[in-house]
Amino acid sequence: MAETNPSASAPQPVPPLRQPGRGLVFILGALTVIGPFAVDMYLPALPAIGLDLGTDVGAVQQTLSIYLLGLAAGQACLGPIVDRWGRRGPLLVGLAFFVLASVGCALAESMAALLAWRLVMALGAAASMVVPRAVVRDHFNETDSAKMYSLLMVILSVSPVFAPSVGGLFLDWTGWRGIFWMLVGLGLACAAAVFWSLPETARRTPPASGGIGQAFRTYGRLLRDRRFIGPALVAGFMVGAVFCYLAGSAFVLIELHGLSPKQYALAFGFVGLALIFASQLNRLLLRRFALRAILNGTLVGLALVGLALLVTGVTGWGGLPLLLVLLFLNLSAGGLISPNIAAIVMAPFGEVAGSASALLGTIQFGVGAGAGAVVGWLHDGTARPMTGMMAACAFASGVVWWTMGRTRGRQAE
Structure with a gap:
């Protein structure tokens, strides 16, 4: 059972805006x-x-x-x-x-x-x-x-x-x-x-004073609330996949696949375009599909991409072209998942939006930095550490979403 957060149990409705x-x-x-x-x-x-x-x-x-x-x-x-x-x-x-x-x-x-x-x-x-x-x-x-x-x-x-x-x-x-x-x-x-x-933009009703103790209590309530911690961990594992890519891509693409630094920059830019493509696609999809339906489909697709990354990292099958396509698809999934997850995390916690935003960012960077560090620790001269950890992050995000992240609770609709 999620503990009810007094600050988040009755969020003020926020009217939809057609266009920011x-x-x-x-x-x-x-x-x-x-x-x-x-x-x-x-x-x-x-x-x-x-x-x-x-x-x-x-x-x-x-x-x-x-x-x-x-x-x-x-x-x-x-x-x-x-x-x-x-x-x-x-x-x-x-x-x-x-x-x-x-x-x-x-x-x-x-x-x-x-x-x-x-x-x-x-x-x-x-x-x-x-x-x-x-x-x-x-x-x-x-x-x-x-x-x-x-x-x-x-x-x-x-x-x-x-x-x-x-x-x-x-x-x-x-x-x-x-x-x-x-x-x-x-x-x-x-x-x-x-x-x-x-x-x-903050409401003119500041929370009760309490200094550091109050801050820790707020963070504690958020961490115990399934509406927050489940989606926040999904966001963390998505950032983890990006950090794994950042940690391992230079070695994999330059040392293993023989790209020059300029070619690597082009490949890096190509993969980075996935975020732009997916973010624009997400805005179009939200006009026709429910937010959680987009997440469900994307996480299934991400698991399949993760499996393919694992196979190509172990066997080398498909070579550089397939690897770049899979990296593009992995980051595209991040562009679909991250904005929707952020909306789900923040929606129920309007009265402590600053704390919710801060804790979400801390979890993202904590999981991301840890995943990137593991890629370095597992370095063995192959692509396996990078692709394996990206696959692990993909699987973990799906498991967390299906077991913890789908709790609706009260929404700020």
């Missing part, structure tokens, strides 16, 4: 993409950073790990703050930290300084991930939320497709420090858009 305003889509889209951009843009600069700061690429890669850790921790801390103090204030403070940290990274003269500023940058970027989900929940009901999350997914998909190329251009023109100055400009632009154009 373009201004809202633009602002939330820019906020959603700023965190991933801060990862994808500087990836081409890792060797240059190591050379300039007198260290090896392996040490520079720690800046990626600490950034992901900061995103997970920052989201967990921000949830109760966003519920108590509203959306705008914490978001503007987070963007201020992001801008300050970007300046610090651009001026860093040692690896220790760069690591410290990357952690601060991640804590600031966490606000741009927590707040947009909460704002969507403030504005839209479950079905319209799924449509809005699909729009945001299209914008988010720009990062893996184009950000590495943009980072490479800045690296050629300005050196690696110019990438962080570009992020300063992006952060300032987002802050200006929020300050002038994004009104406060």
